[in-house]
Amino acid sequence: MKKKVFSILLVIAMVFTFSACGQTGGNDGDDADTGNGGGDTLKVGVSMPTQSLQRWNQDGANMKQQLEAAGYEVDLQYAGDNDVPTQVAQLENMIATGCQVLVIAAIEAASLTNVVDSAKAAGIPVIAYDRLIMNTDGIAYYATFDNNLVGRMQGEYIETALDLKNSAGPYNIEMFTGSPDDNNIIFFFGGALEVLQPYIDEGKLVVPSGQTAREQCAIQGWSSEVAQSRMENLIAVNGYGPNGTKLDAVLCSNDSTAQGVTTALKNAGYTAENFPIITGQDCDKPSVINMKQGTQSMSVFKDTRTLAARTVQMIDSILKGTEPEINDTTTYDNGTGVIPTYQCAPVIGTIENYQELLIDSGYYTEADVTPAE
Numbered sequence: 001m002k003k004k005v006f007s008i009l010l011v012i013a014m015v016f017t018f019s020a021c022g023q024t025g026g027n028d029g030d031d032a033d034t035g036n037g038g039g040d041t042l043k044v045g046v047s048m049p050t051q052s053l054q055r056w057n058q059d060g061a062n063m064k065q066q067l068e069a070a071g072y073e074v075d076l077q078y079a080g081d082n083d084v085p086t087q088v089a090q091l092e093n094m095i096a097t098g099c100q101v102l103v104i105a106a107i108e109a110a111s112l113t114n115v116v117d118s119a120k121a122a123g124i125p126v127i128a129y130d131r132l133i134m135n136t137d138g139i140a141y142y143a144t145f146d147n148n149l150v151g152r153m154q155g156e157y158i159e160t161a162l163d164l165k166n167s168a169g170p171y172n173i174e175m176f177t178g179s180p181d182d183n184n185i186i187f188f189f190g191g192a193l194e195v196l197q198p199y200i201d202e203g204k205l206v207v208p209s210g211q212t213a214r215e216q217c218a219i220q221g222w223s224s225e226v227a228q229s230r231m232e233n234l235i236a237v238n239g240y241g242p243n244g245t246k247l248d249a250v251l252c253s254n255d256s257t258a259q260g261v262t263t264a265l266k267n268a269g270y271t272a273e274n275f276p277i278i279t280g281q282d283c284d285k286p287s288v289i290n291m292k293q294g295t296q297s298m299s300v301f302k303d304t305r306t307l308a309a310r311t312v313q314m315i316d317s318i319l320k321g322t323e324p325e326i327n328d329t330t331t332y333d334n335g336t337g338v339i340p341t342y343q344c345a346p347v348i349g350t351i352e353n354y355q356e357l358l359i360d361s362g363y364y365t366e367a368d369v370t371p372a373e
Helices: 002-023 054-069 084-096 113-121 147-161 184-202 224-238 255-267 285-293 304-320 354-359
Strands: 043-048 073-078 101-104 126-129 139-145 171-176 249-252 299-301 341-344 347-349
Touching: 043 054, 043 084, 054 073, 054 304, 073 084, 084 101, 084 113, 101 304, 113 126, 126 304, 139 147, 139 304, 147 184, 147 249, 147 299, 171 184, 171 224, 171 255, 224 255, 249 255, 255 285, 285 299, 285 354, 304 341, 347 354
Parallel strands: 043 073, 043 101, 101 126, 126 139, 139 341, 171 249
Antiparallel strands: 299 347
């Protein structure tokens, strides 16, 4: 009899145990906004590389706003001014303080392997945000834009502006890309050269400096100051100037490098009337102002609201125990295998469409992109 009673009690206990397990991390009905099935609020760690670039401030703010609106607690941290040890320490603290998911925009692609491995060991999924983290199998998903398309858009803009398909040339061009420790430059620079390299080979485009390798064109930390210094050196060595060697275009992979190049060219005497074609990426406020003033030709717009929304959807799916939506399973190999990815679509921004793209959409106000008097 005792054995029979004990067996009945054991079955009842197991039923309650499985019922409780089935509720963990899930939600339904009226609990949908909490993301946690009516229990304690789930905590998401968001690690951004720096506050010195406008785009990362916007990424962090958009992510925090959308996650909190979805019912999650958010630990948003910025790693000083691209300081890797700070980012590592912040992530270690997020792991220790109970974050259920980590979203990481890495400073350096290969510097977070150990801390991501620690997150995996603790059962914490990691989403790489816009920058792929290399050489760890702890990355569950990658949320980014179509980075190869970003580069192709920049190359195609130069192709069209110089009418390279029809004109004989030659046209002089110099090239700048981003930080050598950012895996994205492989796609930005590579995408641009898919368009431009045939014209370089043909002789329609000439690079007077001879600096065409990605490593030669890289700008550490995406720094405007470093880009300005390199452009100043190119001006001095190659004699670029309004009355000197003609410079027709400068490929810049993003706006911070474009702003450094623009400053160097202005200091060399260039004005809106004779400015080379300058590409960019991110539609940062100073670059939109430069477009309005005729000293930057275009910028590839990556709406951080869209990327944040996609990442929040990923997080929500993970914490509900469902598979996040992805649209790329072939492109991004971090050294341990291809990472399931969602790629958002970039858009070209110019003086012709900035009003609709940036102002009417609520991304900026007109005052945000009006030059100071």
